[in-house]
Amino acid sequence: MALNGQAPKWFAITSKRGVPYVAVLFTIAIGTLAFLNVSNTGAVAFQWFSNLSTISGFVAWIVVMITYIRFRKAMQFHGMMDVLPFRTPLQPYATYFILFIVTLLTLTNGFQVFVPSNWSASSFLAAYITIPIFLALYLGHKIWFRTPFAIKVEDVDVLTGKKEMDELAAMDQPPIPRNWLERVWFWLA
Structure with a gap:
């Protein structure tokens, strides 16, 4: 969200490996508030x-x-x-x-x-x-x-993106089951 401008920019700060540690630390800080329920x-x-x-x-x-x-x-x-x-x-x-x-x-x-x-x-x-x-x-x-x-x-x-989505939908074919178990699974899923 920070990369899209929908959250403060400092949430986008990452480590050398690309981990957004500021956002992770903020999330952990909020999560630790759950320990208030112990008192x-x-x-x-x-x-x-x-x-x-x-x-x-x-x-x-x-x-x-x-x-x-x-x-x-x-x-x-x-x-x-x-x-x-x-x-x-x-x-x-x-x-x-x-x-x-x-x-x-x-x-x-x-x-x-x-x-x-x-x-x-x-x-x-x-x-x-x-x-x-x-x-x-x-x-x-x-x-x-x-x-x-x-x-x-x-x-x-x-209309923006409709042509691309129509092409993706046309390429999307349902899988063909190889046995009765897959047939049941595809019917359930």
Whole structure:
């Protein structure tokens, strides 16, 4: 990611053998925080990490679904829906429904903190800190690099690389099983 400009450049520093040791050390440092769970107050740290990872996953899926909806609209605009090799049933309605459910889960993740006897600023932050962090990073990136917040459907490029991918798909032939065991394995896989 650092080589693509999507992470700080110092993560790309490597050893003579090409090992990105700065990124590895940073990952190890985050991993060692798991040892906080050994202490008596480790449950609080575990709750923070659990909520951060859960909501981060939800936010990632929300972004994926919004991206899919935009991609689908661009494919419809360019009249290319028939060239998709695989189309799932109930689309795009299933995506809208799941987007609603995941957004609802994200916003109600810390519902127990709103019960008056359970109110705690620490629990509230643990449940909801990921949302403002994501928004600050996303909006900060958009403002800093002056990129549009959304590309118009008519400007989405769905043709670049299509010829190459079509050629690769044409070359992709299913393997021929040599015996009954491979036939079963290829059917399962």
